[in-house]
Amino acid sequence: GQSLEQPSEVTAVEGAIVQINCTYQTSGFYGLSWYQQHDGGAPTFLSYNALDGLEETGRFSSFLSRSDSYGYLLLQELQMKDSASYFCAVNGAAGNKLTFGGGTRVLVKP
Amino acid sequence: EAQVTQNPRYLITVTGKKLTVTCSQNMNHEYMSWYRQDPGLGLRQIYYSMNVEVTDKGDVPEGYKVSRKEKRNFPLILESPSPNQTSLYFCASTGQGNSGELFFGEGSRLTVL
Numbered sequence: 001g002q003s004l005e006q007p008s009e010v011t012a013v014e015g016a017i018v019q020i021n022c023t024y025q026t027s028g029f030y031g032l033s034w035y036q037q038h039d040g041g042a043p044t045f046l047s048y049n050a051l052d053g054l055e056e057t058g059r060f061s062s063f064l065s066r067s068d069s070y071g072y073l074l075l076q077e078l079q080m081k082d083s084a085s086y087f088c089a090v091n092g093a094a095g096n097k098l099t100f101g102g103g104t105r106v107l108v109k110p
Numbered sequence: 111e112a113q114v115t116q117n118p119r120y121l122i123t124v125t126g127k128k129l130t131v132t133c134s135q136n137m138n139h140e141y142m143s144w145y146r147q148d149p150g151l152g153l154r155q156i157y158y159s160m161n162v163e164v165t166d167k168g169d170v171p172e173g174y175k176v177s178r179k180e181k182r183n184f185p186l187i188l189e190s191p192s193p194n195q196t197s198l199y200f201c202a203s204t205g206q207g208n209s210g211e212l213f214f215g216e217g218s219r220l221t222v223l
Binding site (some may be wrong): 004008030031032033035041042043044045048050086087089091096097098099100101102 | 137144145150151152153154155158169200204207208209210211212213214215216217
């Protein structure tokens with residue numbers, strides 16, 4: 001089976017940097033995805049790491065270490081609109097069969 | 111516009127009354143899936159389908175059925191709903207390959223009394 005651990009909540013101020021860690025245990029591994037979900041909305045895709053290293057997409061970056069079964073999402077230059085829940089998800093089998101973590105609620109304060 | 115459409119968006123029903131939540135995608139995606147979301151538990155997969163007439167159980171399939179007769183549609187059926195199926199349901203789809211990217215519908219909030 002699969003299990004993922006991520007912090008439940010993080011609070012930071014505008015302009016700060018936040019790192020959301022995700023550790024996973026999985027019987028199969030193709031990659032680690034990150035999703036953002038605003039209250040009342042649907043999850044939206046942010047990034048995907050299949051190989052070790054850092055992927056940068058604007059203010060957001062995602063990192064993966066397969067040997068450590070660990071990844072993180074880095075949110076830089078935080079803005080109020082970044083207040084949302086963030087989920088890591090393991091792609092554990094061919095065909096994007098994703099298993100999600102419990103989510104990290106990020107609260108950005110002025 | 112590329113999208114995944116779910117209906118109904120909101121539903122209040124009573125225990126035992128069969129209901130179907132429809133899901134349709136217009137992106138010609140092979141893979142479709144249903145998730146339920148409950149506070150603190152993230153998104154848990156109910157069923158998924160790799161293609162037409164190919165479905166398989168996810169992590170929490172009990173009390174649910176699905177079918178995939180057409181590529182674009184993947185309905186979720188609750189034959190005899192119970193209060194523990196009160197939840198927010200999301201349908202998702204994606205194409206072939208391992209991109210890690212799912213396209214989600216807007217969600218269906220179901221309350222079973």
